[in-house]
Amino acid sequence: MTSESNQPTGRRTHVLFDVDGTLIDALDNQRRVWRTWARRHGLDPDEVHRVALRTRPVETFAQVAPDRDPQECLAALHELEDEDVRSGVYTAFDGAAELLSRLPSVSWALVTSNYEHRVRGRFARTGLPVPALIVDAAAVGEGKPSPAPYLSAAARLGADPRDCLVVEDAPSGVLSGLRAGMTVWGVNTPHAVEGVHRHYPTLREAVPDILAFASAGRGARVPVGRVGLSP
Numbered sequence: 537m538t539s540e541s542n543q544p545t546g547r548r549t550h551v552l553f554d555v556d557g558t559l560i561d562a563l564d565n566q567r568r569v570w571r572t573w574a575r576r577h578g579l580d581p582d583e584v585h586r587v588a589l590r591t592r593p594v595e596t597f598a599q600v601a602p603d604r605d606p607q608e609c610l611a612a613l614h615e616l617e618d619e620d621v622r623s624g625v626y627t628a629f630d631g632a633a634e635l636l637s638r639l640p641s642v643s644w645a646l647v648t649s650n651y652e653h654r655v656r657g658r659f660a661r662t663g664l665p666v667p668a669l670i671v672d673a674a675a676v677g678e679g680k681p682s683p684a685p686y687l688s689a690a691a692r693l694g695a696d697p698r699d700c701l702v703v704e705d706a707p708s709g710v711l712s713g714l715r716a717g718m719t720v721w722g723v724n725t726p727h728a729v730e731g732v733h734r735h736y737p738t739l740r741e742a743v744p745d746i747l748a749f750a751s752a753g754r755g756a757r758v759p760v761g762r763v764g765l766s767p
Contacts, residue, residue, distance in 0.1 A: 551750050552702050553644065554648060554703065557724060569613070584596070593613055629724060630738065631738070631741075632739060641668060646670045649685075680708040681708040700716075703721055703746065705725055710722060721733060723742050
């Protein structure tokens with residue numbers, strides 16, 4: 537069922553985007569980086585990448601290389617990731633350039649588990665516009681699925697979390713947005729991530745509704761009901 541709601545005139549809405557998997561297709565890059573890291577440490581590349589897909593780096597190291605210094609492991613990973621930003625090939629998802637270019641610069645931000653310098657590098661490579669605010673891994677003490685990253689973005693934008701839309705592709709990011717008390721829409725997955733208020737198989741399909749949400753502070757009607765969830 538779809539429901540619609542009129543946001544009170546004068547309330548400013550904001551859109552908070554995840555980056556990897558939401559705006560930029562970095563799956564092959566992440567796979568390549570983790571497999572290179574695994575080979576350098578004499579580990580099974582496929583197993584390491586499988587673990588890395590569902591855990592944060594320090595948790596990955598604890599599972600696949602418990603006898604090694606996690607800080608040394610992290611430094612090696614960061615070196616590979618920085619090199620990939622300089623030399624890797626990145627692709628923006630269809631609709632990303634149009635969407636971001638049409639959003640008012642003060643109405644959106646990036647909330648990522650990566651680091652700002654890498655995000656800026658990837659955006660430069662893909663030609664995507666960069667917002668004034670990027671909340672990265674260094675900006676908060678707890679990452680997704682904690683609500684801290686999205687709450688930090690809302691606070692820095694001067695926004696009420698209830699007036700924020702989170703656009704995500706991953707379960708940890710969806711949970712982070714939900715815990716922050718925000719509307720959460722999922723994109724770029726064949727099936728809805730549990731908890732999303734709306735699900736779009738592609739970012740392109742979500743573009744009109746995201747733009748409508750961003751305009752809601754000026755009296756536009758915006759869908760907020762749960763849509764497209766699995767039974």
